[in-house]
Structures are given as structure tokens and as C-alpha cells.
Amino acid sequence: MGYLDGFRVTFKKLFEERLTRDYSKHSTGGKRVKPVRLHGRHVLNRYEDGMEKCIGCELCAGVCPARCIYVRGADNPPDDPVSPGERYGYIYEINYLRCIHCDLCVEACPTEAITESKLFEFSFTNRNDAVYTKAELMVDDDGLPKRLPWEDWSDMGAVAPLTSAWMRATSPNGAAAFEGRVQWSGELGFGVRPPEQGQSVPEDEVDTTEADAIFSHPGEPGGHGADDAPGEHEARRDEGR
């Protein structure tokens, strides 16, 4: 029955499992685990003592292909320095109506002051909200990105350990000489990521307890429990295999 075969095909679809996840509800799947190299909106990082990493060198603004970054550096006040060096970022603005999230600014930054978070779900209703100022980009005292009203941070616990995409992307991953060595500096709030294991170590034998302890943020305001992050981390590693 050539003409009627199609009816069987569509009818069978009625009973097939749906691949669609209910994006907005955690009970039915929720958001997907973000890819490691996803580029979201930026954060300006600080050192553990609260000093800003940005030195106002404007390299990020120079390299930006969309010309969406505006930086003005200024000399540090001697009695109350903002950053450890001579200068600091006095004005720092990113226009998200122009940003293409290419991460070139992150690569250009000599102090790892600017990195990208995993947040891409933000919708503004006016131009002012789209232009992020330094106050909005700077991490808070816990080292976590500021959660602005028009941003969806409901999976904060899951994405927090995954902040700096660029460092993972360009580290000498898999080279035998770097096996087990930490490849990145610490970021306030996110801590030090565990060293990448080379291909010689089977995945299930990797000791991640220390890394997991760093990754989980007790008392997370994002709605996730403290033990969500390592779980998600494991899921991500399994997915990547």
C-alpha cells in the first residue's frame, strides 16, 4: 500500500519518546549542561584579596572585532589601589548589542581579568541595559557574576564552575608533558580547576574529590543545592567522552 505507508509512519510517531526538554522546568529535564567552550556574557575577575585584575591596558578593546568594548584606564590612587599594578580600569563597558562572543578579548587579556561566563540568556528591554558597565561586569565579593534582573541565572550552580572557556580551549590539553599539571590561575569564587588528565589515565580512575570540593559552592543562591555542581561536572565529562 504505497500511498498509505505514510500514515503508518506518522502514527508510530505518536508513541515515540519526545527528545524535547521542557527548558523552563527542572522537573522535566531543565536546561542542558552547557558545553565547556560556550561563550557567554563576560565577567571582570578579581584576585582573592578583592583587588581587580583589570589594569586598563585596553588590549581587549583593541582586539575586539565588533568594537563593543570601551575601556578607560586610570592611575591607581596610591593610598587605596584598585588593582595591584600601576593602572586600573577606570571605565569598562561592553555593549551586548554588538558583542559577538568571539572571546578574542579573553585571549588578549594579559591578566585574565576578563573571562566569559556561561550566561547567554539575557534579554534587555532598553539600550541602557544592553551596555554593561564595570559595576555590572565585575564579580561580586564571592567571585560570582552579578545576577542582573534581566538575566536568567537559574542554573547558576551548574554553570559557575565552567567560567573561563578560553583557558580550556588553548591549554596544551592532552600533551604528555602537561599531564596532571594545573594549567590555569585561580579566579575568585571559581577557584582552581583540576588539572586535565591525559589520555593515558582512564576516566573513572581520575581522582576528582579535591576538584569537586572546590567546585561546589555551599549556599548557592541559584536554586541548586551545594552538591549539584560536582554532579553536573561528572555528567559533563561523561557527555564529552
Add this chain to the structure above:
Amino acid sequence: MSALFALDPLLEGGIGLAEVLIVLLKTLVAFGLLLVGVILMIWFERKLISDFQNRVGPNKAGPWGLFQTLADGLKLIMKEDLIPAKADRRVFILAPFLSAVPAFVVFSVVPIGGAFTPEDDGVVRIFGHDTYMQLADPPIGVLLILACSSIAVYGVMLAGWSSGSKYSLLGAVRGTAQMVSYEAALALSVVVVVMLAGSLSTHDIVLSQSAAGYEIGSFGLPRWNIIATGLVPFVIFLIAGTAELNRPPFDLVEAEQELVGGFHTEYSSFRFALFYLAEFMNTITMSAIIVTLFLGGPAGPVLIGPGWLWGVVWFSLKLFVFLFIFVWVRATLPRFRYDQLMNIGWKALIPLALGWILLLGAINIGRDEDWNMGVVVGGSFAVLVLCWLLLTTAVDAAQRNRAAIDDDEEVPV
């Protein structure tokens, strides 16, 4: 005037206040039922078609997305009501109503309940008055249905013509040709039903189907027209009805991929909502008509409780089956090309419907006159096959001639 309603026992003994109130009540109920039905139908169709296509469908507004239609309707009404500068204003405003009103009117002659069993004739008592569970039962019920579907063509045609847009006009031209040609097949397949029932009234047609069924051994079959007329008119009616509704695979009128919505391209806001409403309402009414004409409408066994309620139950179940089928067809079949559409209509459905009328007519006369049934049926079939061969030969010859006139290329087979 009273002769027009003479079939309804409610209006036989003169018309007083009570009768008017009952008719008003019935009007309200029918109107409300249809509107609620349309809202549910749009939701049902969107949910079901997404199931067929491995999607989830609307699930945000209300439980299971039930209020999505309400939200959409609200959105449409609040949108800017645009009339293009080149539009013929009066016709442009009139067209959506020409589409929507017939859809309502048709539903008024459909019996939606009442106990139709071999013993019962579907009469119910409301407030001490006998009546039918249908808004009106004019003696010309089936003609009214056909007439209304013809008027709906004007809605499509005038909408496209008055929009002042070439896409709308293209859609309207397609739609008019399609609906006019399929109306012929639709009407011809109904003729068989009318022949069997001996009446154009929808109530009588249902009544004729609620008689005692056929017994084949220990196996019982209901006396529905789908069986009594031999399935072919039903299939023709289903196909022609789908074409009349402009539903896929016959949705050339809208053909979003080619015509940007076809005849309603230029419509927005409430006027577009009316077209949208009419489209889905027509799906419900067409299903209801198919159920009435071929599947015995509310006819069915009464198990426990009041008979009229069982009529409603059977009617709803049958209706639901057809709504499901319409969605299923839409999910499965690709759109016909325009020449294929015309070919099926004129060269397959109409001749077949005509031939079936002759066949059933011969059988009926043969039974009345006590002729030898074997000879009658065999002879009729032979004549039909002969006619079919003649027709295909004529079509082939016409194609050859046209090809020869067009150019000197090889004649297509």
C-alpha cells in the same frame, strides 16, 4: 413560513412564547458548543499534529497549553486592524464574515443528540415540548449545507480579490476553482445518501440509518450509509470535503510556502481571526456532516440512563474520530500540485460519483421491480467499466491532441 420548519415537532402546534424561548436556548447552546468546540479543536489539532511530528506542541498557557487558543485570540484582537490602501474596502470588510457565518449556519442543521434507535426517533422533551436536538430541521437540510459551503467560496474569492495583492489574488483564484470543482463531487456523493433516505432533512437521514442493522451470520453491522451506499460515496465525500475545507493536502489556497498565506495574506487582527475561526469551525462542521450523512449521526445503542445523552455520546465519539483523521491526514500527506488537484476532482471523483449514483439507482429500481439482482448488478458494473474505459480513452486522446498542437515533440503517454 411554518412549512419551512414543519419537520420539527416543536413548531407544529403554532408558535408561542415558549417555542421562541426554546429555539433561542437551542441557538445559544449550538453557538456556544461550536465556539468552545473550535477553541478545543485548535488546541487539539496543534497538540496532535505535534505528536505526529515528534514535537511537544503548545504547553505553556494553562494546563497542557489549553489556553493557548484564548491567548492567540486575544493577541489577534489586540493587533492593528490593517486595510491595505489598494484594497476594495467594503468587500474587504465583508469577506471574513462571508467565510465565518456559513460555518455557523451549517452546524444548525446537524443533529447532535437524541435517542436514535430502531424503536426511538430522536425526539426529546424540553420543558414539556417535543423537539429535536438540532437547531433547525428544514426539509432542505442537505441543500442548505451545500449552499452554505458554496457561499463560503465567496469569502475566499472576495477576500483575495479585494486585497489588492497578487498573492492574495492567486490564492483566491486557486481556491475558487478548487472549491467549485470539488463541490460537484461533494454534491454528487450526497445524492446517493439522499436517494437511500428519501429525504433531504438531516433528521430523516439519521433516522433512516438508525433502523435495525444488517445481520451477516452472527455478526451485526449497523445500517449506516457508509455501508448501505457501499463505501465509495463516503470516500469521495471525505476527499471532496477535505478539498472543500482547504485543509492539507488540498491547502493550495493558503499554501504558505508559495503564496504567503494566500487569500488572507493582507488580513490581520479580528478579520484574520474570523478566517482562522471559520477554517477550524468548518473542520468541525464538515466532520459533523460526514458523521450525520454516513455514520448515523447520534444513532447508536442506548445502554443505561437517558437516551438523548447516549446520542450525544455517540455523536461526539464519531465526530472525534473524524477530527483525528483530518489531523492525521494533515500530518501525513504533502500538498497536491494544482493540476493533480484538478485531475483528481474532474477525472476521478466526479465520474466515479456519477457512476455510483447510476449503479445504486439501478439496484434500487431492480429491487422495486423484482428483477434478477445478479443481472442488474453485473450489467451495471459492465456499463460502468465501459464508461470508464471510454473516459480514459477520451482523456488520452485529448492529451495527445493538445501535445500535438503545442509542439512536435513526442506524445506523452
